[in-house]
Amino acid sequence: MKLGRYIGAILIAVATVVCLTVVPAHALAVPSAPSLATPIIDQTNTLSQEDITRLAAQIATSRETKSYQIGILMIPTLGTDEYLEGYSLKVARAWGIGEQDKDNGALILIVKNDRKMRIEVGRGLEGDLTDVRASRIIRDVLTPAFRKGDFAGGLEEAVDSIQKAVSSQVDPRLEAAASTDKTSFGSWAELGFFILVGALSILSWVASMLGRSKSWWAGGIIGLGLGLVVALLFSWAFWTILLTVGITLFGFLFDFLVSRDYARHKSQGTLPSWWAGGGSIGGGDGGWSSGGGGSFGGGDFSGGGSSGSW
Secondary structure, three states: OHHHHHHHHHHHHHHHHHHHHHOOOOOOOOOOOOOOOOOEEEOOOOOOHHHHHHHHHHHHHHHHHOOOEEEEEEEOOOOOOOOHHHHHHHHHHHHOOOEOOOOOEEEEEEEOOOOEEEEEEEHHHOOOOOHHHHHHHHHHHHHHHHHOOOHHHHHHHHHHHHHHHHOOOOOHHHHHHHHOOOOHHHHHHHHHHHHHHHHHHHHHHHHHHHHHOOOOOHHHHHHHHHHHHHHHHOOOOHHHHHHHHHHHHHHHHHHHHHHHHHHHHHHHOOOOOOOOOOOOOOOOOOOOOOOOOOOOEEOOEEEEEEEEEO
């Protein structure tokens, strides 16, 4: 019975997250993409012009050496109707950071008043700039600097850490922190992090598959199949029957929500924030064109990266 209650609680939590994800009330606007020469937007007026110029020059070396692209966005707050990961993915895709055929871009998003931050990683960089590496950059580089109020210095060090990761170089800052953090809790935390990322990736992939389908009942069939597997594994009982019915109904609801959201975005020529199918729908330039020295190259993102706070 305890297992049934646990599974039921997980399903309720996932359904809540999905509902909040696909039916936001008032979306926060995405600023127009900056120029490639100065790929930094600071809506908080935290960085001086000298800071921005120095960061732009530092980022330029990424394009010159391995052609990947980095963008930085600082905003005051997400408000009450956006969540960090969804907005970060929305910005990264709208700006199109990275080259279109390589998806080799990264976005550093800082939400100053909310004290939140995220590193969004393009598909083509995920092998070098892994989720764990991005998490360590946030924890060991950005967080200490931001707590001291050194936003420019923290961003410069974070860009340097990203460059070292993509170039497969050792980062002394991360190595030193890792050597003092080899605890059992850290191991379990990283395992839990990988499990969570894997589960969310699978959920995003399923949502993308169902969203493109011509019907909304496929999710119910998948839910019924999962419920029957659980029932066979734990023997038929009243709670397994209820669980099977619950998973089936959840599958119908999940398919209906993602299909409706996909259709709405398709009519607008955009992709949902949970999309994991790659490419674009068409009907626009993706939001990444801007004047002044050209802009990003149309890279795609699948939700890889890491978030944190200070």
